[in-house]
Amino acid sequence: MSSIPAVPAFTAATAPGALPVLGHGLRLLRGPVGFLSSLHEHGDLVAVRLGPTTAQVPCHPALLAQVLEDDRLFDKGGVFYDRARDVAGNGLVTCPHRDHRRQRRIVQSAFRRPQLAHYADAVRAEVDAAAAGWRPGLVLDAFPVFYGIALRTLARTLYSTAIDAELATGVERAFDTVLNGLFRQMFLPAPVRRLPLPANLRYRRALAYLHAATRQLVAAHRSGADRSGAAGESGGTDLLSALLAAADQEAGGAGLSDAEVHDQVITLLAAGTETVAATLTWTLWRLSLHPAAAEQVRAELDAVLPHGRAPRPEDLPRLAAVDRVVSETLRLHPPGWLFTRITTAPTELAGRPLPTGSTLVFSPAAVSRHPAAHRSPTVFDPDRWRPERVTPAARQGFLPFGTGARKCVGDLFARTECALVLATLLSRWRLAPEPGADLRPVPLATVLRPRRLRLRLVER
Template sequence: MATHFVTSAAPGALPLVGHALPLMRRPVEFLDSLPAYGDLVEIRIGPTRAYVPCHPELLRQVLMEDRVFDKGGALFDRLRDIVGNGLGSCPHRDHRRQRRLLQPAFHRARLQQYAEVMEQESTALTESWHAGQVVDAFPVLYGFTLRTAVRTLFTAHVDDDAVDGIQRSFDTALGGLFQRMFLPRAWQRLPLPANRRYEQALEHLHGTVDRIIADYRRGDQDHGDLLSKLVSARDEGGGAGLTDEEVHDQVITMLFGGSETVAANLTWTLYLLSKHPEAARQVQEETDAVLGGRPAGWSDLPELPFTNRMITESLRLYPPAWLYTRITASRVELAGRLLEPGTTLVISPPVVHRQAAVHADPTGFTPDRWLPDRTADLPRGSFATFGAGARKCIGDAYALAEATLALATIANRWQVECAPGTDVRPAPLATVMHPRRLLLRLVPRTTKAVRRTAQRSLS
């Protein structure tokens, strides 16, 4: 029998700004409230009417039918200022060619090479910490993931100053992105300090990436990194491959897609670790048995199933890509409603991930819900952290490897405790959902403690 879907409008939209205020100020509560109104719920982003699929089946339909529900709408229109026409933002007509050219850069053999960089950077991170230190988790982990992304993209070609410069430019450019989504285009052309800072950040970002690519193109050997794959990618039949501009857009796309997202996931996971002593004990037991004090590497991944489940559960509760858009390319029926071409859809995984009708105890932190024998009955579309279909995240395996390796290395050496000043409400207007400020006090785990748990779990 066909499912009967309920569609309705969320109350409380204000003239001009629509639901912008609750979306900016308390996004999680606002999104959690939507399923109570129906399976497809109308909201307003500024003056624009948009539909949020709250039922997993509808969410999946929108993600899978990427020809009809194309990239576009308030978020992608603004995001293109930063990432151009790269793989994540290009319309359907350009997508299949780009994906074919980029996919080899994410094959298993390549991931194994990238894992060496992940291991080195996790080691450098945990060795830079000292007992009793309080770290502001998100910026520190963002530095870690951006350095890792830069080094997997360009191997040794970029120094730390350039990485810091890229991080600052991204901070400013992405910090302004959601605000721009809610404001009219004309506002962006006003000579305001915020607009000037945004323009300068973009100029710096594009300039740095151009310089790096130009340096890189001077040598023509395969460095075993992502950029080598991009530069040498060829269209079918030996065609031209990616132009300079396309390589540029893909590099920025990968830096954008591959750094803030993983940093947000690791930040939430460390927060959950600090709040759930039983999960902390389990992750220590696992990492002590497998690592015993050395950093985690590629071959350890199959031996770290609990660490991996923690990451997945954290991705369910706090999906970093928490809100993005689609635009209908033609007339289409969704949940029994006829949508005209040009209609905006808002995709928000937390809406589905935190629903009692989809996941038992939806707001509880239960890594073991991801045990293989417990996931068989989950409805399709119930876990959409990486999207779905042809536009599904190309870096999902990269992200899971990086997050699992980093978490294992951290948890094996350090215990983390929330310090005063922590505020884990999601940062307002952030492109990627992360806590406003997670301050973590670092307590070293002694070699004795590591050995003790390792022995216990062996006996």
């Protein structure tokens, strides 16, 4: 295994096999992760053509780190973020560098470690509510079940608002349409996007629903806070209260506009639900295929949570096997698999001059399978995350949450939630996949997840 070069001497190349007009678009659409993962064979920075756009793909983990750490020069923008702004406006995920630090300071307050500890009760309550009717032999459709848990947990912790089953299903369906339509929209020229085609109409209807649901959440929070005179059941000021307080300060110029509050609420719903549900789904599938890893997890849970005791946040440091399994799943199946950046000034990367406005495309899924970062990169091996085995190169090649100033603000929230859900479930149940699973990623999905995985509950 080669390590990170001390003085990087990166190579630039152009991907072969571009078709007239479409370029590499068809290959990207047909087998996105396979295509992006293969590019490092040509060079460290590889130019691909997506329709009329030429995009630069940093394939080497160290080169990608260089890009992500300079978020002023390599700013949010490009085909992915242009369309993502249709959904999330100028929220924290999509905003450009000039708005980022101010927004981040406000949102970050809800994600500090002590705050996360308060959220454990909400996670447990949601898992318990979902599992109340579970009986041995019941077959769960994994993704929708975890989506419901993730959405309700997020609403309860960050917004102190309960979401009923009807709203949860509506939001899931609408995000499904919007997030799956987003890539299609990315490749369509603007005049075609505006046509009243059935797919465009579905996309617009789903977007309108999400904006209405967001307004409903904010209104429910405002009236709840008005009634109780205080914010949040999460043991402190919840995020939505902090956002609204920041909006109230806006007159002084340092806070958030009402539109930004709306954009943050929808941003976190988009960024924090499907990603968590996909991670839980992939993790349980991986565990079902790797009995030794599953056994390690069960032994750990029996030791840390005797007699099926519910997990508490202070148990998490002792759930190291659970943590390793989640890391390895995130390495091989990072839910966010494609992002873009745009250069804000002329620069040079891997010796290639890039004018202002150049598009970069990167994929955590491809980088985390790079042989410079991980030995046997396609093998599922949670033990590679044992502290004594983790190398700096492996750390650099692990980017499910991105890196630099734009690194996921919810990384610890997501990991805490995944660990608590898995510990709660696996201390009580074995989950065995039913025949007929379809693990191919949903085509054109923004979040990498299996098309269908059903799990049968078997009592331990």
